[in-house]
Structures are given as C-alpha cells and as structure tokens.
Amino acid sequence: MKTRHTSPLPIFLYLLLCIVITPIFIWLGFKHAQFLHDLSYFKYIFLAPLTKLFMSIYYWLNFKYYVDNDKIIIQKGIFNISQRQFLIKNVRQSNQHTPIIFRIFKHTNLVVDTGVNSDEEGTLNFNCISLIECKRIKDLINLGGTNESKYSLKQFIKGDFIANQNERLLFKTNILDVMLSSLTSINIVAYISIIAIVTSVIDNINLRHYLPNFIYTYIKNSTLFWSTATILAFCFLLINQFIIYGNFKLLDDKDTFYSINGFIEHRTNSFKKIYIKTIAIRQNLIMQLLGIHTVETYSASPAIPQDNNANRNTFLPFIKTTPMYENLHKFFPKFSFKNVALENNSALLKRLSIIFFVPFIILLIIAIAKQNLYIFIICGVILISYLIQIIRMIFTNIIISKNTIISRTGMLNKICLYTLISDVEFFAIKQGPLQWLLNTYSITIVIRKSPVAFITIPFIPPIKKQELLDELKKR
Structure with missing residues (x-):
C-alpha cells in the first residue's frame, strides 16, 4: 500500500503571488511612502498570501491518502504519524468544488462524507487534486457521476456534460427565474x-x-x-x-443524484438517494411574490451535525410551484408534499398584544413624564420583543400529512421542512412563562441521524398539541 500526497499546486500559486507582489510593495515603499502611511493596514495585505503559502506547505506535508475498492486510508502528521481507515460502503456523498484558477490547471477540491460520527473525521477534504484523480476516487467510492476531467470550460458553460451511460437529465434551471x-x-x-x-x-x-x-x-x-x-x-x-445556478442541471442514476452548477466556480455534488432524510423548500420575499422555490436535500449523515452546509445539497433551484411538486412526488414517493397554510388565531394575537402593550404603555407614559432615556430604551426592547413574537406566532406552523411532518418558519425567508415520521427519534413538549400566560405550548421534534437535528414550533394551542401527540405516538 503506497499513500500519495495531494497536488502541490497551491504552494506554487501562493509562492508566485508572493514573488509578484513583493516588488510592488518595495516600489510603493520608495515612491509612494505617504500612500502606505495613509493606508497603514494596506501593507498587511502582503501577509495574507505569505500565511497561505506556509499553510499550504503544512497541509501538503501533513496529509496523505490511499483509496481502493474497499477502503479509504488517511495518513496525517509530519513527525507523529497517524492513520485512519474508512469503509467505502459507509460513504454517503461527495462535494466537488473547482475554483476558476484550479480549472485552468485541471485541478479540483473534493470533500467526501465518510458517515463517521466525528467532527474531525466525518468529512475528508482532498484539497487540490487533479480532475483525473478526482474521477478515480469518485468511481472507487461509487459516486462517479459526470466525468469532469474530459470536458472543457466551454462545454461546462454550455451545459454539455459528459455523463455516465446510465445517467439521465432530470431538471435544468430557467434563466429568467x-x-x-x-x-x-x-x-x-x-x-x-x-x-x-x-x-x-x-x-x-x-x-x-x-x-x-x-x-x-x-x-x-x-x-x-x-x-x-x-x-x-x-x-x-x-x-x-x-x-452560480444559471447552468444548473440535476441528473441521476439508479442509486445516486448528481447536481452540476457554476460558471466561474464549478460545483459537482453526488449524494445517494437512500440517505436523504430531510427536504427543505426555501423562498425569499421576491420568490414568494413570483411563485418560485428552491428545494434542498439533507443527507442522513452524522458527520459534522452542527454544520448543515456539509450535508446540504441544492436539488431544484428556482423552480415554479407546479413543476416543483410534480418532481418531488416523482423523486420522493415516500414523502407527502403539502403546502403549510398560515393559521390566523385572532384570540391568541389579542392576548399576546395585551401582555406586551399594557407594560409598554405604562412605561411609555412614565418615560415621557420623566424624560428618562433608560425607560425609553426599555420601551423599545418591549416593542421589538412584541414584533418578534408576533412574527413567530403568525409565520410558524406544523402539520402532519399522512407519514410526513411538515413545518413552516420565516416571514421574509420562508422555509418548509419535510421529514418522515418514521425518522423521529423523540419529541418534547415545553411551556415557558409567556406560553403559560397564552395557554400554548412549544413542540420540539428530534430527527434521527439528520443534519437538521430538531424542529421547534412555538405557540401551539392545546387541541392541536394533542392531535400532534396522537400522530407522533403512532410512529
């Protein structure tokens, strides 16, 4: 078994950058010393590529790897050498990111999710390897996807990807949307x-x-x-x-989804279908007005659970409502996809307004009478807290449709999460002082082995709380 280094390309690039900017700073120091004095922090910019150079040298010396059909072996350390072994069968997804400078030299970055429940070893970062080597690793871990080592920059921009024989095109974005x-x-x-x-x-x-x-x-x-x-x-x-998404395409084969996007920085993600635990539908304010959605999937990996970005994949970006639901029903037949409507509980809103506005008006009268700045600040805090609670009450909701838990949060940035009831680890009902006054509850649902670790929905009336409990107990 012979381990290998990643590419030393970053070392040469940062070294070249240091060589280029050194005479520039020397020239500025002699000819325009006053300019450097006016922009005193400007001279410290030279330290950034120098620091990056030393970090690249350290990473290159510190990281070696070996990949075959059964296992991935990672060797770390310069003086104190340690090895870790990961089974190929546990690998769940890979994320390939190719900056434009790497593309020129036919190199890329590859992140592999090992599925190990460890912040340090949950993901393996192969920083700067050749496109051919990247393809070899992805084929060995059964996440081959498109062969980026064979297509040109022009092909990538046009969307003419070279895919495996069994892949099929599922979706591509509409430029105007x-x-x-x-x-x-x-x-x-x-x-x-x-x-x-x-x-x-x-x-x-x-x-x-x-x-x-x-x-x-x-x-x-x-x-x-x-x-x-x-x-x-x-x-x-x-x-x-x-x-980022103008040339996005979603492909799949029997076991795996593949997404490809990026004009300047190329991204090629591969994620296995069986490990998708949670589906998110996101809309900013403009997207809500236009009826456009972005669908994301979260892989069922405990690797770096607090960092959702490590397990989140853009699935259907900027897609209209009707084709979105058609595709989701086709790709994920086990899930029930339903829009979560807002529930306008006027009685709760009135009670919440009374709880906040009674002390607010009393303190405001005192502040005006005494011209006290601190009491004005307290009034402002009460008003902001009231607005936050109103938004939480109006724009959050949860329902259970067939076998799926569907939650909705956010006003300007709306997020709907879809998770199977069978993946619920446990749930908890809470009632804080404010909710006790309103006679409402908060429910927290913990998802088994999912990057979206839990879902919390506040201000649930007693009748709805009991309905949710009855459904969750059936799981």
Whole structure:
C-alpha cells in the first residue's frame, strides 16, 4: 500500500503571488511612502498570501491518502504519524468544488462524507487534486457521476456534460427565474453598505495625491459616476445567482443524484438517494411574490451535525410551484408534499398584544413624564420583543400529512421542512412563562441521524398539541 500526497499546486500559486507582489510593495515603499502611511493596514495585505503559502506547505506535508475498492486510508502528521481507515460502503456523498484558477490547471477540491460520527473525521477534504484523480476516487467510492476531467470550460458553460451511460437529465434551471430571484433584501443592503464604505474611503483619504485631477473630480463630484455604479450594481444583483445556478442541471442514476452548477466556480455534488432524510423548500420575499422555490436535500449523515452546509445539497433551484411538486412526488414517493397554510388565531394575537402593550404603555407614559432615556430604551426592547413574537406566532406552523411532518418558519425567508415520521427519534413538549400566560405550548421534534437535528414550533394551542401527540405516538 503506497499513500500519495495531494497536488502541490497551491504552494506554487501562493509562492508566485508572493514573488509578484513583493516588488510592488518595495516600489510603493520608495515612491509612494505617504500612500502606505495613509493606508497603514494596506501593507498587511502582503501577509495574507505569505500565511497561505506556509499553510499550504503544512497541509501538503501533513496529509496523505490511499483509496481502493474497499477502503479509504488517511495518513496525517509530519513527525507523529497517524492513520485512519474508512469503509467505502459507509460513504454517503461527495462535494466537488473547482475554483476558476484550479480549472485552468485541471485541478479540483473534493470533500467526501465518510458517515463517521466525528467532527474531525466525518468529512475528508482532498484539497487540490487533479480532475483525473478526482474521477478515480469518485468511481472507487461509487459516486462517479459526470466525468469532469474530459470536458472543457466551454462545454461546462454550455451545459454539455459528459455523463455516465446510465445517467439521465432530470431538471435544468430557467434563466429568467434565476435572475429575478437574485433581487433579495440582503443583496440590496450589501450594495448600500459597499457604497457607504467606498464613500467613506474617498472622504477620509486624500486621493488627489495619487490620482489625476480629472479622475479624482469625476469620482468625487460626478452624478454620472454614481449613477453608473448604481446601474452596474443592480445588474450584478440580477446576475448574482445566475453566475452560480444559471447552468444548473440535476441528473441521476439508479442509486445516486448528481447536481452540476457554476460558471466561474464549478460545483459537482453526488449524494445517494437512500440517505436523504430531510427536504427543505426555501423562498425569499421576491420568490414568494413570483411563485418560485428552491428545494434542498439533507443527507442522513452524522458527520459534522452542527454544520448543515456539509450535508446540504441544492436539488431544484428556482423552480415554479407546479413543476416543483410534480418532481418531488416523482423523486420522493415516500414523502407527502403539502403546502403549510398560515393559521390566523385572532384570540391568541389579542392576548399576546395585551401582555406586551399594557407594560409598554405604562412605561411609555412614565418615560415621557420623566424624560428618562433608560425607560425609553426599555420601551423599545418591549416593542421589538412584541414584533418578534408576533412574527413567530403568525409565520410558524406544523402539520402532519399522512407519514410526513411538515413545518413552516420565516416571514421574509420562508422555509418548509419535510421529514418522515418514521425518522423521529423523540419529541418534547415545553411551556415557558409567556406560553403559560397564552395557554400554548412549544413542540420540539428530534430527527434521527439528520443534519437538521430538531424542529421547534412555538405557540401551539392545546387541541392541536394533542392531535400532534396522537400522530407522533403512532410512529
């Protein structure tokens, strides 16, 4: 048995970067020392690639591996060497991520979920291996999928993938739906923050010393400049998700699903069907208005249970309601897919409003009379707490449809989770002080060996609580 290193490509890339930026900093130090003084933190940017260089050398020396038809052997350590062995039959999924710089040199990153219940050994990171080696490993662990080592960048962008003979195409995204769904409140806030930062930098640094006068005047005063920046930023918001999911395709064979996406950074995920435990349907505000959904699946792996991203796979991104339910019923016949409606319990809302607004009004009158800032702050805390509880009460719900637990949470970002009752490990009923005053309960459902470890739904009336308990006891 001969173990092998991953590729030393990152070492050479970071070394090249250090060689390139070193004379730039030396030139700036001699010619524009004042610029480095004004931007004192700028010189520390040189430390980032240098630190990355040493980390890449350490990883390359520290990590070796061996893969055959039965097992994966990982050897770690430079002086104190240890080996771990993982059985191929327990491997549940793989995630392949190829940055554009790696694609140029025909390399990629591969993460393999071993299924081991350990934060350290639950996932194996093969950082920077050749595309051919990646294909060899995926074939050995029975997660082959598309052969990325054989197709070009042009083929990937066009979506002309080279797949195994038994694979079939299940779904591809609609470009318009992807672009419209990119307009989220988070992206708009991010844009405003960037504009504020750029404006602050221009105001606080005297760029007149470093830029030609006409360019400085154009940036500082021109309405056209900021109008252009706004239009370009809006266009970027439109294509933000398109860059990631514009060429998304979902494929499958007898045992495994495969998803492929990314124009700049390629992602190829392989996840076995039998290990899918939880299905999530997500919608931001724009997607709710347009009737567009993104479906994600969570693999039944205890590896890194607190990190859902390690086990989460985008399954059907940016898909309309009708085709979404048609596909979900076809792909997951054991699940019952049903939309969870909002329950408007006016009596509960009135009681909650009374509980919060009585002390709020009393404290507000006292604060106005005494002009006390601290009491005003307490009033603000009460008001914010009231709004949070109102949102939780109105926009959360849970139902049991046939053999499936369906929960709904979120107002601006709506999330519906679907889990089989047979996968419930245990459940708990709780009643805190606020819920005691409202005569309601919270239910927490723990899912067996699932990355979505538990589901908690508050403000459940007594009658509905009993109905849920009766259904859960039948499992």
